[in-house]
Amino acid sequence: MTSMANTHNGKLFIETVGCQMNMLDSELVVGALRKQGYSLTDDPSDADTILFNTCSVREHAEHKIYSALGRLKYSKQARPNQVIGVLGCMAQKDQALVFQRAPHVDLVVGTGQLAEVPQLIEAARSRRERALAVSLDRKEAGRAAVSDSFQSYDPLREPAMRPSPHQAFVRIVIGCDKFCTYCVVPMTRGPEQSRPPRDILQEVKVLADQGVKEVTLLGQTVNSYKHTQDGKLFRLSDLLEHIHGVKGILRLKFVTNFPKDMTDDLLQAVRDLPKCAQYLHVPAQSGCNEMLKRMKRGYTVEDYREMFGRIRSTLPHAAVSSDFIVGFCGETAEAHQKSLNLISECRFKNSFIFKYSPRPGTKAFELYADDVPEDVKKQRNNEMLLLQNQISAEDNAGFIGDEVEVLVEGFSKVQLKKADLGPVSGPSQLTGRTSCDRIVVFDGNPRLAGSLASIEVDDVTPTTLIGHIVTREVQHGSSVLLPILA
Ligand code: SF4
Structure with a gap:
């Protein structure tokens, strides 16, 4: 070309x-x-x-x-x-x-x-x-x-397309080799390939120079990252340690984790590196072994529990979120109940719940009948959502009265909607996230976007903490008094 x-x-x-x-x-x-x-x-x-x-x-x-x-x-x-x-x-x-x-x-x-x-x-x-x-x-x-035909060209970046000027994604793993039976990703994104640590680090430094404060490392199975460079094997934990040293970056996240690849060295890195978010997204997909086998997820519910226990013992305050598929081929009421049981037991921060949708080209499409009726899928979806929302609301309520540190992202959705309707007077509602990925809204000066701020939580919903700003900006290792301007 x-x-x-x-x-x-x-x-x-x-x-x-x-x-x-x-x-x-x-x-x-x-x-x-x-x-x-x-x-x-x-x-x-x-x-x-x-x-x-x-x-x-x-x-x-x-x-x-x-x-x-x-x-x-x-x-x-x-x-x-x-x-x-x-x-x-x-x-x-x-x-x-x-x-x-x-x-x-x-x-x-x-x-x-x-x-x-x-x-x-x-x-x-x-x-x-x-x-x-x-x-x-x-x-x-x-x-x-x-693998070569799924080339990557990550160095070209465009700040206007980022979630906010202070947040950026960096791809570290391309493709996937897990071949879960319901999933098209191994076909649409090709074989799993880990990018060289040198390239990733360089990209993060450029982003930091452009004012990015939060980097989210991406991979369909991000914790499967492995790359040998100059004779040394780099795992995700090693990569985190290197990126942690980049000046200007305040927070590091990574998604999505595969349960079987959640190793102790990674959990320890998250524990020991203060910029790492105390948040892990580890999709379980089902709480029933029969379903997990049909999905070819490569682990049992017992394996998932064991992994979850290791997260809890290494990172007692970390938030864990999950994905679940409801109505997968052959899912009985009992199998569904087992997924609900796993949610109750693990008390995920949130779960992304999907109704099974057969995809041509996948093994599940070839091998299994899509035999759970749509209305049953819908009812199981609602039931799971209700349970998860209840848990999220209860856990969020535990934050009332606490002071949390947030990375301020910018105007809240409510504020942006108001601005769409015409000129807005009075204080601006801002949004930010805690290290454990909880969304927090509060009134403050839009100039706080991109900095860490302390918020006292006054109220909660299942998805959001609502609070007010505490009069200081927090940087790692220092505190600065700031006037609060609306
Ligand atoms: S569900 Fe995730 S791990 Fe499984 S094949 Fe798809 S991308 Fe890979």
Whole structure:
């Protein structure tokens, strides 16, 4: 592929669905396109390039994208110069099928080819050529060739696409080799590959120089990280220790953890490195061994309990969150009850609950009937949510009267909504997170964004702590008195 010298002063609309990995990919694509002169617009009718960065984990997410593409058919007729692209997991999974279902799409670009997006857009616009750029199928070639086809181009960053100017994601593991039977990720993101520690550290330093205070290391199985550099094996715990030394970074997080790879050295690193968030997301998916076996998760409930016990004994104050799938193939009422029992026992900070959605191309789709009726899935989903919310509310209530340290993120959702409706007077409601990942809202000066602040908790909901600021900003090792301006 030739490099593109010409610049473009066009407008780009990009919609991102799915996980943090997709948010990061969009940041990288936008970073590359900004370099070509593009500016962002949040109005698709104003854009000459429209991109969808897609997710294939659930059928619903794909339907939404195909509906959005359908609506663009007429916009394309009115603006023949417009380029429409489908990127990411759905592009890798559906490939040419996207063109069949939406013939007005110009580009289909998989997760491993995102670096080519600028050139492909240019070719589509100048030569009216459609392009399909995807990685090799995992059965199509040897591991090295398939891994190479899922290339990464993480150094290109775009601050405007970050969750906030002070927070950034850094990918450390690409792909996944676990092959859980319900999951498309090993196909859409390719073989598991750990990035070199040198590259990761360099990226974190650049981010810190740009004002980033909180870095979240990403991997579908982030704690499986392993890379040998200069003859030395680096595990996630080693990487954390190195990143911990980067000046300017105040907080370090990592998601998502695989239960079987939760090693003691990692828990000890989180205990001993003060910048590490006291928060671990470790999806259990089910509390029933029969279901875990069908999901091919590679552990039993007893193994999960043992791992959870090690977290509790090493990190007694850490918050643990989980994912659960309800209504997986063959899930009985008894199996569902076992998942509820595990939630009651572990008292997760929160759980992300998903109704099973069969995905073509997965083993579960091939092997098992999707035999739990939709209304039963819905009822189990609600029941689990109710239990989890009750636990979250009870545990949050334990914080009332406590002083917690938060990394201030910026305006709260409520404040942003108010601002959308017109000019706002009076104090600003801000939001931040504790080290154990609890969301805290409080009134304060927006200039506090990006710093650590102490908040006294006055009230709670199942998802949020509500408090007021204590009159000092806290830096590691020092306290500074600050005037509180509304
Ligand atoms: S660990 Fe399982 S659920 Fe997670 S990405 Fe890999 S295959 Fe999918």
